Amino acid sequence: MNKILEVRDLHVTFHTYAGQVKAVRGVSFDLYEGEILAIVGESGSGKSVTAQTIMKLNPMPPTQIERGKILLGDKDIVKASEKEMMAIRGKDISMIFQDPMTSLNPTMTIGRQLTEAIKHHKKLSKDEAQKEAIRLLKLVRIPNPESRIFQYPHEFSGGMRQRVMIAMALSCQPKLLIADEPTTALDVTIQAQIIDILKEIREKTGTSIIIITHDLGVVANMADRVAVMYGGKIVETGSVDDIFYRPAHPYTKALLESLPKTDTDKNTRLVSIEGTPPDLLNPPVGCPFAGRCKYTMKICKTQMPPHFEPSKDHKSACWLLHEDCPYSDFKNPDGGGENDE
Amino acid sequence: MMNKDKIKLEPVVNDNDKEILVEIKDVSKHFKVAGGVLKAVNNINLNIKKGETLGLVGESGCGKSTLSKVIMGIYPPTSGKIIYHGKKEMVVSKNNLFEYAKMAQIIFQDPYSSLDPRMTVGSIIEEGMIIHKMYDKKKRKERVFELLELVGLNAEHANRYPHEFSGGQRQRIGIARALAIEPEFIICDEPISALDVSIQAQIINLLYDLQKKLNLTYLFIAHDLNIVKYISDRIAVMYLGHIVELSTSDELYKNPLHPYTKALLSAVPVPDPKKEAQKKRQMLEGDVTSPIDPKPGCPFAARCPYATDICTKDFPKPEIKAGHMVSCHHVEKINNLN
Numbered sequence: 001m002n003k004i005l006e007v008r009d010l011h012v013t014f015h016t017y018a019g020q021v022k023a024v025r026g027v028s029f030d031l032y033e034g035e036i037l038a039i040v041g042e043s044g045s046g047k048s049v050t051a052q053t054i055m056k057l058n059p060m061p062p063t064q065i066e067r068g069k070i071l072l073g074d075k076d077i078v079k080a081s082e083k084e085m086m087a088i089r090g091k092d093i094s095m096i097f098q099d100p101m102t103s104l105n106p107t108m109t110i111g112r113q114l115t116e117a118i119k120h121h122k123k124l125s126k127d128e129a130q131k132e133a134i135r136l137l138k139l140v141r142i143p144n145p146e147s148r149i150f151q152y153p154h155e156f157s158g159g160m161r162q163r164v165m166i167a168m169a170l171s172c173q174p175k176l177l178i179a180d181e182p183t184t185a186l187d188v189t190i191q192a193q194i195i196d197i198l199k200e201i202r203e204k205t206g207t208s209i210i211i212i213t214h215d216l217g218v219v220a221n222m223a224d225r226v227a228v229m230y231g232g233k234i235v236e237t238g239s240v241d242d243i244f245y246r247p248a249h250p251y252t253k254a255l256l257e258s259l260p261k262t263d264t265d266k267n268t269r270l271v272s273i274e275g276t277p278p279d280l281l282n283p284p285v286g287c288p289f290a291g292r293c294k295y296t297m298k299i300c301k302t303q304m305p306p307h308f309e310p311s312k313d314h315k316s317a318c319w320l321l322h323e324d325c326p327y328s329d330f331k332n333p334d335g336g337g338e339n340d341e
Numbered sequence: 342m343m344n345k346d347k348i349k350l351e352p353v354v355n356d357n358d359k360e361i362l363v364e365i366k367d368v369s370k371h372f373k374v375a376g377g378v379l380k381a382v383n384n385i386n387l388n389i390k391k392g393e394t395l396g397l398v399g400e401s402g403c404g405k406s407t408l409s410k411v412i413m414g415i416y417p418p419t420s421g422k423i424i425y426h427g428k429k430e431m432v433v434s435k436n437n438l439f440e441y442a443k444m445a446q447i448i449f450q451d452p453y454s455s456l457d458p459r460m461t462v463g464s465i466i467e468e469g470m471i472i473h474k475m476y477d478k479k480k481r482k483e484r485v486f487e488l489l490e491l492v493g494l495n496a497e498h499a500n501r502y503p504h505e506f507s508g509g510q511r512q513r514i515g516i517a518r519a520l521a522i523e524p525e526f527i528i529c530d531e532p533i534s535a536l537d538v539s540i541q542a543q544i545i546n547l548l549y550d551l552q553k554k555l556n557l558t559y560l561f562i563a564h565d566l567n568i569v570k571y572i573s574d575r576i577a578v579m580y581l582g583h584i585v586e587l588s589t590s591d592e593l594y595k596n597p598l599h600p601y602t603k604a605l606l607s608a609v610p611v612p613d614p615k616k617e618a619q620k621k622r623q624m625l626e627g628d629v630t631s632p633i634d635p636k637p638g639c640p641f642a643a644r645c646p647y648a649t650d651i652c653t654k655d656f657p658k659p660e661i662k663a664g665h666m667v668s669c670h671h672v673e674k675i676n677n678l679n
Contacts, residue, residue, distance in 0.1 A: 042537040187400035188564065189625045192608035196624065214538055217567075217610030221617040240614045258542035259612050260571035269549075270571070272542035276507045 004175050004208055005031040005054070010068035010078075012046075012053050015061055021280050023049040025232035027068075031176065036202060036209045038219040038240075041229035044277055047212045050229070051178050054210075055095050056085050072176075091121045094169035098181035100161035104153040110137075111149030114168050121172045136167040139204075140197050159190035166197060173205060180212045195222055216259060220244060225313075228252050231278045231288025233304075238314035248308075248316035251289045287318070295320055295327065359390035361426055362526055362558050363412065363445075368421035370404075370411050377634035381407040383582040384421070386659075389526070394552065394559040396573030396590060398566055398605070402629055404582040405562050409528050412560065413447055414438045427525045443473055446519035450531035452511035456503040462489075462514055463499030469522045488517040493547060509540035516547065520555070528560045533568065545572060566609045570594055578602050581632055581640035588665040598667045598676050601641045639670065647671050 012024040024046040031037050041047040052058050054070055056077060070077040072092060080088065097103045105113055114136065115129040124132065130149065137145035140163040153161055162182060169177055179198065183191035199222055202209055213219060219226055219240065226243040228236045228251065236249040247253040257271040264270075275292040278284050284291065290300040299305075299319050308321035320327055370382040381404045389395050399405045410416045412423055414433045423433040427444045431437050449455040456465055466485045470476060476484060486496040492513040503511055512532060519527055529548065533541045545568065551557060563569045569576060570590050577587045578601065586599040597603045607623045623646075630636075630643050639645070642652040651670050659668040663678055672678065 042539060187629075188566070188608045189400065189604060192610075192622060192624060195610070196622075215610065216538070216612035217617075220612050220614040221610040244612065244614050255539060256612065258539060260545075260567050261611070261613070264571055266571065266574075270542040270546055272546055273539040274543070276509065276540070277537075 001032040001034070003030050004033050004072070006069070006071040007050075007054070008069040008071070010050065010053065010070065011066035012049055012058075013064050013066055015064065016281075019281050022283050023232055023280060024053065025280075025283060027229075027232075027234050029227050029234060029237060031208050031210065033175075033208055034202060034206045036199075036211060036222055036224050038211045038213060038223035038226045039229060040213060040216065040219055040226060042214060042277060044280065045229040046232040046280075047229045048180055051095070051180050051210060051212050054176075054178060055089060055093055056080070056082075057095070090117045090169075090174070091172045092174055093176045093178065094172070094174045095178040095180065096162070096165045096169050096182050098184050100158055100165050100185065103165060104161055106153050109150055109152055110156070110164055114149065114164070114171060117168065117171045132171070133167075136171055137164070139170070139201070140164070140167045141193075142167075159186055159193060162186060162190075162194055163197065166194075166201070170201065170205070170207070174207060176208050176210065177201075178210045178212070181214070182211070183218060184213070184215070191218070198222065216244075216256065228255075231283060232280055233288055233317065235287075235289065235318070236314075236316040238311075238316075242311065242314040246311070246314070248310045248314065248321060249289075249318050250293045250295055250320070252316075254292075254294075297325075359393065361388045362391045363389040363560075364424040364426065365389075365408075365412065366422050366424060368408070368411055368418045368423065370407050370416055371419045374633060379633050380582055380635055381632060382411060382418075385582075385584055387577060387584065387587070389558060389560060391558055392552075392556060393574040394561050394572055396569040396576040397560060397562045397579060398564060398569050398576060399579035400564065400605075400629060402581075402632065403579040404632070405579050406530060408579070409447070409530055409560065409562055413445060413528060414441055425526075443522055444524050445526040445528070446522065446524040447528045447530060448512075448515050448519050448532045451535050452508050452515055453535070455515055456511060456518075458503055461500055461502055462494075462506075465503070465514060466499075466517050466521050469518060473522050475522060484521065488521055491520070491551070492517045493543075507540075508536050509543055512536060512544055513547065516544075516551070520551070523555075524557070526558045526560070528562070530562050531564070532561075534563065534565065541568070548572070566606065567611070578605065581629065581635060583640050583668065584659070584666075585641065585669070586665055586667045592664060596663065596665075596676075598662060598665050598672050598678075599641075599669050600645050600647055600675060639668075641669075647675055 008028050010024055010027045014021040014023055027050055039047045053065060065078050068078060111130060111133055114133040118124055118129045118132050133149055134145045137148060142148055142160060142163055156164060183194050186194060195218060198209060201207060223240050225239055227234045230251050236252050243252060247256060254273045258273060260270060273292055278288050278291060286301045286303050287305055290296050297319060305317045305319045307315040307317050309315050310321055319325060365385055365387040368382060368385045372379040372381060385408060397405050411418050417435065425431050425433055425441060429440065431441060433441050463485050466488055467481050470481050485499055489496055489498055494510065494513055533544050536544060552559060561569060561572055573590045576590045576593050577584045580601050586602045594606065597606050604623045604625045610617060625644050638653040638655060639657050642648045657668045657670045659666050662672050
């Protein structure tokens with residue numbers, strides 16, 4: 001498979017009155033063609049900032065990319081000028097957002113908003129662009145697209161607006177679609193429809209998708225690979241099975257245990273993670289999870305662990321995986337985890 | 342996954358085994374809006390039993406928050422009544438709201454907007470006790486410290502302001518405030534929806550412990566069905582202002598009878614890739630129909646894959662089938678019940 005995106009050692013900070021917020025602190029990952037990568041994490045973990053930086057949507061200043069590379073093919077987005085970004089946004093990479101209510105322009109018809117990008121990037125005539133808009137709306141299963149294109153966003157429901165957003169994002173056949181919490185604002189039955197459409201689009205067009213979410217159910221349903229973020233860092237990456245059945249980082253493990261399963265009985269207590277995420281104004285020197293982790297060792301508080309590879313393509317940044325670490329239950333997650341079959 | 346032959350006939354909606362605390366009798370709430378009447382809640386009959394957690398689930402706009410406000414006495418019902426059988430017996434009305442509020446309290450969804458930013462945490466918690474003339478000043482201060490410790494905060498937090506706390510801590514303050522006047526019944530209106538996953542379990546465990554310790558009754562409203570299943574004894578499913586199914590939480594998840602409940606449960610993604618891959622989704626097409634001047638008949642008819650003529654004409658009466666209270670014309674046919 002071809003690599004379409006390569007992020008290397010990305011550092012992003014915000015300048016605020018209180019000081020520098022180090023939102024993303026050395027994030028590296030790869031994305032392959034036709035792959036769905038889920039970035040999971042809690043609010044403030046840096047997942048959305050990472051995604052927005054790929055599109056360079058954050059205003060600079062106050063945002064600053066301290067260092068790192070974002071390679072799209074052989075082009076480094078970090079170095080690209082605003083004019084170059086204009087050509088990339090919508091055409092090579094496009095994005096859908098959490099809130100479909102505010103991300104559409106309320107004063108323009110759906111048709112006009114859809115054809116804007118098509119006309120700009122593809123240089124089509126008005127009629128051709130309109131035909132293309134109808135085709136796209138059909139792709140995202142909007143009934144009667146012929147009449148719908150003359151309507152305004154307020155005449156669409158939340159789920160329909162999110163579908164319009166997806167249609168718009170797909171209008172120039174981007175190589176990469178970034179979906180930032182695309183279903184968080186939607187009801188479960190509508191969420192199921194949107195997830196289905198996203199998966200179908202991947203099948204039909206081969207677009208790679210980065211989905212940002214905090215919902216592990218959504219991840220289990222649609223992702224091929226998962227990156228777990230905590231305190232501005234990726235703490236674990238692996239295939240969806242690695243993450244769910246053989247988690248190799250205490251945070252991932254605790255997160256999975258804190259969710260009630262369908263067969264969790266009322267009398268079993270939920271495993272909760274005590275404490276709160278670290279303050280990124282003064283990020284901890286060592287592992288960001290050290291303050292809440294039940295396995296914390298001395299080194300965890302003073303030195304950030306490197307990425308260990310418990311199995312192929314499965315990486316975890318945790319000192320417990322060091323070959324000389326005396327605690328063994330974490331080192332070999334492939335052998336006899338509770339969820340293994 | 343659903344084994345249709347094995348539905349056991351259990352009297353799970355038998356109301357006699359526990360005392361009833363809140364009786365919701367034929368309650369409707371309609372609002373006049375531009376373009377018609379918005380029928381948010383329609384003829385709901387529901388009993389909340391002492392010491393139980395009743396879960397109320399449904400999608401946005403189904404009327405679950407309106408119902409909770411009617412139960413709290415914030416909205417007077419258009420018809421029907423709420424009868425409360427707690428420390429005092431009463432039919433909830435405008436005249437006895439003050440007394441009622443001493444027994445029934447609410448915890449809100451958004452811990453950011455539900456605490457006054459200009460008041461210290463101590464005075465937020467104390468305020469209810471002052472209003473209800475409980476204890477003297479010294480005892481109240483002691484109670485504030487006790488409550489803070491009860492919800493997992495420290496006594497020294499009393500002098501701080503809400504903005505100094507994280508979302509999960511603020512939700513704990515909201516819980517302490519609700520507990521301050523020693524209620525028997527608490528409505529939890531989406532208490533964890535605004536919180537991060539790792540914090541949700543903390544709050545759920547806290548609510549569970551408090552229920553055991555203080556013998557509380559909860560009405561737990563949420564749209565996260567996995568959490569509702571975990572915390573509730575019984576669950577009521579709402580759709581467009583009607584309760585379409587009511588059962589014990591295990592039964593409801595194992596054998597959902599109403600087509601909407603089936604679709605809702607199958608739409609919830611579970612955090613398990615293998616189960617997700619195997620799961621057969623019952624995809625619902627379309628969106629929820631408007632509650633403004635709704636058509637007669639079953640509220641779910643427009644999206645239901647089993648709908649026939651009768652569904653668009655007559656409202657299905659709630660019946661007890663296989664231990665569930667369910668309101669669907671075709672419940673036997675869909676589930677192979679006899």
